Amino acid sequence: xxxxxTIDHHHDATTSTGIPNKKLFMWAFLxxxxxFFGALISTHLIYxxxxxxxxxxxxxIFSIELxxxxxxxxxxxxxxxxxxxxxxxxxxxxxTRHNLLGTxxxxxxxxxxxxxxxxHFVHEKDLTLSNSIFGSTFYTLTGTHGCHVAIGVLWLxxxxxxxxxxxxxxxxxxxxxxxxxxxxxxxxxxxxxxxLGLVHALHEHEPLVEFAxxxxxxxxxxxxxxxxxxxxxxxxxxVEFGEANAIDVxxxxxxxxxxxxxxxxxxxxxxxxxxx
Amino acid sequence: MDAKTSTPAAHAPHATGHHPSKxxxxxQIAMILSVITGIEIVIVYLPFAKWLVVxxxxxxxxxxxxxxIFYFMHLKWDKVFCTILFFIGLVLAMGxxxxxxxxxxxxxxxPLSAAL
Numbered sequence: 001x002x003x004x005x006t007i008d009h010h011h012d013a014t015t016s017t018g019i020p021n022k023k024l025f026m027w028a029f030l031x032x033x034x035x036f037f038g039a040l041i042s043t044h045l046i047y048x049x050x051x052x053x054x055x056x057x058x059x060x061i062f063s064i065e066l067x068x069x070x071x072x073x074x075x076x077x078x079x080x081x082x083x084x085x086x087x088x089x090x091x092x093x094x095x096t097r098h099n100l101l102g103t104x105x106x107x108x109x110x111x112x113x114x115x116x117x118x119x120h121f122v123h124e125k126d127l128t129l130s131n132s133i134f135g136s137t138f139y140t141l142t143g144t145h146g147c148h149v150a151i152g153v154l155w156l157x158x159x160x161x162x163x164x165x166x167x168x169x170x171x172x173x174x175x176x177x178x179x180x181x182x183x184x185x186x187x188x189x190x191x192x193x194x195x196l197g198l199v200h201a202l203h204e205h206e207p208l209v210e211f212a213x214x215x216x217x218x219x220x221x222x223x224x225x226x227x228x229x230x231x232x233x234x235x236x237x238x239v240e241f242g243e244a245n246a247i248d249v250x251x252x253x254x255x256x257x258x259x260x261x262x263x264x265x266x267x268x269x270x271x272x273x274x275x276x
Numbered sequence: 277m278d279a280k281t282s283t284p285a286a287h288a289p290h291a292t293g294h295h296p297s298k299x300x301x302x303x304q305i306a307m308i309l310s311v312i313t314g315i316e317i318v319i320v321y322l323p324f325a326k327w328l329v330v331x332x333x334x335x336x337x338x339x340x341x342x343x344x345i346f347y348f349m350h351l352k353w354d355k356v357f358c359t360i361l362f363f364i365g366l367v368l369a370m371g372x373x374x375x376x377x378x379x380x381x382x383x384x385x386x387p388l389s390a391a392l
Contacts, residue, residue, distance in 0.1 A: 010353045019355050027358045031365025038369030042376040049380060050387050068317050072310060079306035082348045086298050250350070257349045261341050268316065268337040275320040276329055 009089050009246055026251045030258045037262050040144060041269060044137040055134055058274045061125045063117070070113040071267050074149075077106035078260040085253045091243040093163060097233070100160045100249075103256065107153040112192055114146045116199060138270065145266060148259045155252050157184050167238040180232050187225025193218040305347045312336050 012020045084099035118139070121127040129139045161180045165173050194215055201211035212219060316336050319329055346352045351359050379385060 010350065011355060017355070017357055019358060023354070023358065024361070027361045031362050034362075034365040034369040035372065038372050042373040045373070045377060046380040049377070050385075052387070064317065068313065071313055075306060075309045075313065078309075078344060078348050079302055082302045083299065085350075086302065254349055257344055260348075261344050264337055264340045264344070267313075268333050272316060272320050272333055273330070276326050 007089075007243055007246070009250065020247050022247050022251045023254070026254045030254060033258065037141075037144075037265075040137075040141045041265065044141050044270060047133045047137050052133060055132055056125070056127060058134060061121060061127055062271055062274060063120075064271070064275065066113060066117060067267065067271050070110050070117075071263065073106050073109050073113070074260050074263050077103045077110070078257050080106065081253045081256045085246065085250045088243060088246040088249050093239060093241055096249065097160060097163055100156055100163070104153055104156045104160065107149055107156065107256075108188060108192060111146060111149055111153065112195060114142065114149075115192075115196060118143075141270065142266065145259070145262055148262070152252075152256050152259050155255065157181065157188075159249060159252055160184075163239065163241040164232070164235055165240045167240045171237070180229075183225055183228055183232070187222060187229060190218045190221035190225060194222050301347060305343050309340055309343060312340050 011018050015021055015024075017024060080099045080102040084096050084103060087093075087095035087099055127135045127138075129135055158181065161177050161184065164180065165177070197215045197218065198211060200206075201208065316333060319332055319336075322329070324332075345362070351362070
C-alpha cells in the first residue's frame, strides 16, 4: 500500500495529456452519454410541446413529494460518493467502504422509489408504456436513467467487494469474492422486496403480522444476508486496496455524479415544469 | 498508465505535503444543493409569471449542475482538458435539444391532431 497523501490524484505526468487514462476515458464516455440523454429529453419535450388529444393530465399523475425525496436522496448519495473518493485519496480504506455502502444504500432507496412510482402510475393512474405518447417518452427517459443508477449500484458493489482483496496473493480470494458478491445481490433483492412489500402493506392497511406471514422468505433472507455481510465486512487481514486505487473509485464516482446531474435536469424538465 | 504505476518523481511537488481536506467543502456543497432543490419546489407554486419561473428553474438547475461537475466531479482541481472534453459533449447535446425544440416548436410543425 502506498503512503497516504503521496499521490497526485489530479495530474499524471506519465501520460501525454497529464490526465490518468481511466479518468480521460470516463470523461469521454460521459460526454457521449450527454448526447444520449439529450436525445431522450428532447424527444420527451417535443411530445409534451404538442400533446395529442386525450393526453393525461400529468400534474395529477405525478407525486412531487416522492420525486423531491428521490432527488434529495440522489444528491446525498453524490455527497457520500465524493467522500468515498476523498477518503481513499487519503488511504482510508475503512472510511471508503462505509461511504461506498452509504452510496449503495441511497442508490437502492432511489431505485425503490422509482419502482414504487412506476407501479403506482401503471396500476392506479393507468399510465403505461404504450397507452399514451407521454407514457412512452416518460418511461423511456426515466427508465433509462434508472438503468444507469442500477448499473452504478452494481459497480459500487463490485468495488466494495474488491476492497477486501488480500494483500497476500497466496491467499485464496476469488471464490470468497464471488460468494460475497452474490450474497450482496441476494440480500439486496430480498431487502428491496421486503421494503416494497411493507410499503404496499401500509398503503393497503394490511396488518403487519399478515405482511410478515406473506413475506417470510424475503424477511428471513434479508436478516440472514445482512448478518453474513456484516461478518464478511469485519475482515481484519491486510488488503491490497489502497490509495493507488483512488483513480478506480474516482472514475466510478464520475459515473455516479453524472447520473445525479442527469436527474437534476430530469427533475426540472420532466417533473417541475408540469406544475406551471 | 494510471496513478498506481506512476513514478515517485512524477509526484515530487506533492510528496512532502498533505492534500487539503475537501470534506467540509463537499458537505457545504451538498447543503447548498439541497437548499436549491427546496427553492425549486417552492418556486413552482408561487404566483409569478410563467417566463420568470421557467427562467429561475433553468438558472437554479444550471447552478446545481455546475456545482456537481466542478466540485463533486473534481473539474475545479483537474486539468482543463477534462472540462473541455465534457463540454464538447454537453454543448452538442444542448445544441441538439435547442435545435429540435426550435424545429418542432415552429408553427408549421404543429401536428394536425394537436392543433384541433
